[in-house]
Amino acid sequence: MNFLIRKFDINSQEYKISLEIRDEVFRRPQGLSIYDDDLSDDFESEMYAGFLGERMISMAFLKPTENNEGIVRAVIVLDQFRGLGYGKLMMDKIHESAKKLGIKKLSLKGRTTAKGFYESLGYETTSQVFDYKGIPHVMMEKEVT
Secondary structure, eight states, X not given: OOEEEEEEOTTSHHHHHHHHHHIIXXXXXXXXXXXXXXXXXXXXXXXXXXXXXXXXXXXXXXXXOSTTEEEEEEEEEOGGGTTSSHHHHHHHHHHHHHHHTTOOEEEEXXXXXXXXXXXXXXXXXXXXOEEETTEEEEEEEEEOO
16 A cells, blocks of 8 residues: 555544544543644644555644744654654654745654654754653754755
């Protein structure tokens, strides 16, 4: 099956599916719900989903901010598809989109378990480890070239 990345918007069926996946991966394991979160940043984000056939298996969001900067958000590859290069393809799409939008620097809040993945893409850690919703995270940044 071919892997295809599609952009989607807040009013799409893909957005509803993305909420379900974000809830399953990011919130339910901590006893939380994505539907209790402030999702207002989603309205200002470029949203991409990766599909194998018709199944959404990954996503990544990019929120442009001030001063030609952007925040990478909601990067997910479903467990059974990790380690197969789909995360890198999603991040390549985010970096391509950032360039088109004139973004010069990207930042993200990443789980410490994903730190090595982001480092392999050129991100550098810019903070100490901190707790976010019960999970250790670090802030990371990358210059867009």
